[in-house]
Amino acid sequence: MSPAVRKALIYLAIAVTAFIFVAPLWWAILSSFRPNDAIFRDLFPFTPRALLPEPFTLDAYVAIFQRGFGSIIANTLLVAGLTTVLGLIVNALAGYAFALFEFPGKSAVLGVVVVSFMLPFEAIAMPLYSVVSQLGWIDHVAALVVPSVANGLAVFLFYQFFQQVPKDYYEAARLEGAGWLRILWSVYVPLSLPTCISAGLMLFIFQWEAFLWPLLAMPAQQFKVIQVGMAAFQDQYTTAWNQLFGAAVITALIPMLLLIPLQRYYVQGLAGSGIKG
C-alpha cells in the first residue's frame, strides 16, 4: 500500500469516527430548535435537510424553563458547588497529613484510601441508603452532599502533589514561626492550584452526573437534581421530543463550559488516577 493511500484511509477512518460521535448530538441540538411536529421530518426518505435547524424556534427552551428546569439547575449547582468546596478542604487536609507526617500504619491507611476509589460509588449506593436513613437525612440536601465530600481519589491526588514539594519549604516556614495551617494555606495551596483544579473538577462533575444515588436518596422528588430531573422529565413528557432534546443539551452544556477551558487539568487528574496501577 502506498503511503498516500494509507494516509487517505486513516483520514477516512478518523472522519467516520468523528461523524459517529457528532451526528446524534448534532441532530439533538438542531431538533431542540425545531417545533415538536417537525422533529422526524426529512428522515423518510432521508434528505440533507434533516441536518439543518429549520423551521427554527425557541419554544422548547421556553417550555423547559416554564416547567421548572431552572430550579433543577440551581439545585444541582448548589449540591455540586458545596461538594466541591468542602471536598477540596477535607481532601487537601488529608493529603497534606499523608505527605508530611510519618505515623504507624500509614501505608496501610493509604492503601485503604486507594481501594476506596477503585470501588465505584454505585456499588455501595443501596446500602448507603440504609446508612443515610439511620442518620435521618433521606430527602435532605445533606444526603447528597455529605457522603460525597470525602473522596479517595482527591486525597490521593493531593498526597501525590504535596509529596513532591521539597520538605525544606515546610522546615523554613516552621523556623519563621508559621503554624501548620498557615503553611498549608500560604505555601502549599498556591503551589498546588493545578491539583486543586483537577480535584475540584472531578468532584463537581461527579455530582453533576450523579444519577442512582440522588434517585435513591431523594424519593419525595421535592428537591431534584439534574440527571434525575431529566429522567423524570422523560417519563412525564414522553413525546415532547424537542423539549427532551433541549433538556439534554442544557444538561450537557454546563459541564462542557467547565471542561473545554480546563480540559488539560481534568486529563491530568485522570492520568494521576492511572499512575497508582
Add this chain to the structure above:
Amino acid sequence: MNRSPITLLVLTLAPALLGLAIFRAYPIGLAFYESLYTTVAGERTFVGLGNYADLITDAGFWKSLRVTLWFNLIINPLQVALALALALMFVQKLPGMAVFRLLFLIPIGISLPVAVIIWRIVLLPEGFLNGALGIVGLGPYRFLTSPDFALYSIIGIATWKGISYWMIFLVGGLQNIPQEINEAARLEGASAWQRLWLVTLPLLRPTLLFVLVADITINFLLFAPVFMLTGGGPRGSTNVLMYEAYKSGFVFGDMGRAMAIVVCLVAMLLVIVAIQFRLLSSAPSKEAC
C-alpha cells in the same frame, strides 16, 4: 500553634477518613448484615444465609446473572478495543487533527442519562438512525423494544459514551512509549501492523490492563440506561443484577434479597480489583507511570 503532631494528625486526617469510613466502608458491612435479615409485613427476622440460599434456587437471579455476565463479556473487550483504536487515531499527526481531537473528546462531557435520552429518540423506529439506514434500504428496526436488539442497543449507547474516557488513559500510555523504539523497528523493516503488535501493544500492556479492569468495574454496575430505557425488559433481556437488586429493594421492598445481590456484586468486584493489583504489580510497570 503549639499542637503536638498527634493532634495535628487527627485534625487533618479525621474529616476525610471518617467520611470514607462512614460512607464507604460501613455501608459494605451493613449490606452484609442486612442481607442476613428478611422483612415480612414490617417484621424483621434473622434468617442467616437464607437470602443467599434463596438466590441459589431463584431462576430469576440466575437469569439476571447470565445477562450481566453476557453483557460484560461483550462490552468490556469491545470498549477496550475501540478505545485503543480511538487512541491510535488520536495520536496521528495529520493536518486538521486538532479539530478531530476535540470531537473525539465530546462524549466525556456528556453524562450517561443525557446520552440515553438522545439515543432513545435517535433509535426510535421513526428516528434518525432508521432514517439513515433507510438510505441503503435497511430497517426500520425496533432497537429498544425487541428482545433481540435491546441489550445490544444499550451496549452501543454505553460504548459511544464511554470510550473517549478510556482513550485518554491509552493516549497517555502511547505517549510514554519512546519514539526511538518505533523508529528503530521501522528501520529494521517492520510494517506498521507488525510495529503495532510487536512493539506498541506489549509496551502498552499495563495501561491496557488498568483500563480493562476499571472498565469492568463500571460496567458491572451499569444502571442508568436499563432504568431509563428498558426497565429490564423486553422479556428480561436487559435485566442486569444491579437493576434486579434495585427492583428487589426499592420496588418490592425486599431489602434482604437486594442486599444479598449487592454483596454478591461487590464480592465479584473485589475479586476483579484484586486481580488488577496482581496483574499490574507483576507487569513491568515503568510504562504505567
